[in-house]
Amino acid sequence: MKFWVDTNVLVRLVTKEPAASFRRALALVEEAEAGRLSLAVHPLHVAEATYVLRALYGYCREAIRDDLGVVLRLRALKVYDEGRVRRALEWMAARNVDFDDAYLALWASDRGEGVASFDRDFARLPVQWREP
16 A cells, blocks of 8 residues: 655654654655555655754754755655655755745746746746746
């Protein structure tokens, strides 16, 4: 059976805290690696995990890219829209923007479309941006 991984599982795998929850999350990954179930990750939960890691755990964008990136590369996890998620993590760190803005910029630019936003961070992203 396929299970979608919630943000709290991703955060536990990155932070390894609390220890008991980390062990349970790791056991779930091991079950998937053994082929007893499959695990999927949606980009919305990657976005939420980046926010939680920054806001609650004090991770910098580079550490999020690196540490969350390691988790998302686990063979047991199937990341939906993986290429864009990885590029958005890179842009987040390299261009000092939030993951969700980087992902939206990628989503739009890959379609030849732009982004309308009051957020001036889009000026640092390779997307057609229009401020309302």
